[in-house]
Amino acid sequence: MNLLRQDDILFVTDSERVYDLEVQEDWQALKFTGFVNNWEYENIKAQLRKGKKDSAKMGRWSNGKPNYGYIYNRLERKLEIDEEKAKAVKLAFQMTIDGIGADNIAVKLNKLGYRTNKGKFFHSQSIVRMIRSDIYKGWIVANRLKGRNKTNGKIRPQDQWIVVKDAVKPCIIDEDTWDKANKALDKRLNPRAKMRKHGLSSLIVCGLCGRTHSVTIRSDRNNMRVIQSCRKRNPLGEKCTNGGIQYNTMMELIINNIRMKKDQIQLELEKLKDENETIDTTAIEIQSIEQQIKKVEKALQMLQLQLEEDLISVSDFKERRTIRSIELDNLQKELTKLKETSKEDKIKYKESFIEYLDHFLDNWSELDESQLNNELMSFINKTIWYHPIGNKEYREITID
Template structure:
């Protein structure tokens, strides 16, 4: 039977030291030898918490379920400390008839009693994680009550002193003061503030341009007027992944450090932000007919969709909206749709031109197919060669020709190279399928006729599918003259 070995440690210190991982590895290798299991592969998550399923090696382990018979861990809490996640993992194993075993705990999912024992151990693992979380929260509160910084990066404008309290970084503090002044006293929006700072040559702590969201995080942080916050950021699990949500019921603690701004200035800024929030439109939950099509003609970035209070849907260049680096490119969805509807009848009338273009494209298609198929054959040979080299490694370590350390390093290098080859292979297969699925002129013309005859009567999803069949890309160019109509270039999938 083939066994997949899953190893995990939760902290970077353990991962860099490697002792826990190596100890687990040796124990599981002995277990496989005792039960005469053939080791399929090692799946190692170094420095990842078991409270979520968002772990690279775990994802690979579950994706490769059809390639092994037994999933083996050193202890149950190595694979999960969350009962709901554990049940999902077991469901995947069961669907592929994979047996799940733990070396230190006596259960085996191939038996009814083993499944019962697993559920009990899973509950205890989740209880232990919750207990650890509670102790950490108490420790955080103790640190905050002492007026110290509880950990992590301090906000822009501050540094951490030797006694673990915050001290002002004068250069960065000037930027923070400017942001609050523009918001509270000049009543500027977050996007306008970001553009203004970028124009002046300021950068965030990570040496990146300011964005609207980075300005919002600063303007909503009470640390700047002298209060430290606790449990404002909370984690919600969705589909095995953690998502950060901001709560309005967070706790505040008096900080023993010098504030950068006054509380009155902070409240005034917050009032202005709330007032603007009521007046502006939203981009969420709007069916987007032009998603994936619409791009800025100048900077080639995609255009972001938004909606006014009156219901009008419009698009703006991403670089302009976030960084103020491009032209405005404000354009209404109705204007773009009118341009599409106006250009399509002209295509249907120019059939002779379509046939000539199609003839040329078919020739190009044949050439591309031949080139990609040759590349795929070469990469497949290379992957087979890497697999043989990996098998050779197992022989070398069994015969004690190489050390355990050499074995791990060489295997890691081969695995990395093999994964890169597989990624490239998948991309080439995708390109090959795209070219093979090219429908040619006949189907293109049928789609054009469908558009002309009944587009406005179709449902949203049918309209979207039809546009996907005929349109490759739409680019919007700013006009040189102010208030003039934007130039729209439509590229069709002929």
């Protein structure tokens, strides 16, 4: 409203009433109309929420698009079984009971030609959500979230949930099968092995696919610790080809890289302290970030144009805009930090970091596994490991 008023733009309603926002009476009338409309809008929303709760209590479906395997009957306001998709649901539940992991279940369904309701491949998370969903045993659970979704919403206390048992008849899975599958899933998601922490836990990332390499103990090699080969599979089950490495060898590579990084920071510090420094590195960094910001802002403008020209879908637009907005926000924060950081601040920071790394390098071998992992994660974001199987000579490590 302020922007329209500032740029002398008239406001025309669907009833062809024209408001000139420079005229005080028009400005006030439009604001009052907006207040009344907003009050009515909130009133309608409250009625809709009450209607959804009442429908749930009556066992009617009111949770939007039905889960995979069900079809919504608008006349009866009930869910009915999609027999073909229900076969995939039953198979997923049985495989979970048999102790098969969500990744392998997703691969199996994808190979059999099944796809999600959006026509995409199944992934482990979609299988986990399927097994956890109460609707497959015939229960309707409403009023669980306060907000639009699990990402932006908040889970209400359980005593506020509306739970209607036997609301869907017939249901795809009986209650006993649902319980068995969920107990089996609990065991797989909470094994004792996952509770063990090694010095390099969650730090080694595959250079081919981005998945975190796990650390394990090989009983067939005198209990030698190793960084396992990447175990990620694509939706059709094809395995990533990034190889593993002995744990101690990887640790040695990382410690050597930390020493090199410390020496690099030491050189930067000496250069920074040099009063005859002729190159303003901060100004160069600021200029570089400002150029990156312009590129991201232009990319956001192009996305908006593509949406208006119907060249991309709304869902793709939202996904790409979110990524670009986060990138822009991070760049702006970095720019602000650079502009506010003086030369003295930089010197103090580098001196402090060198001291920290010196202390770590002198004492890391005395730390237990958990302490070592915490220390490494305090200054290492990730270690990218690239070692394609079949090429024993080539390997590369990049520490972020």
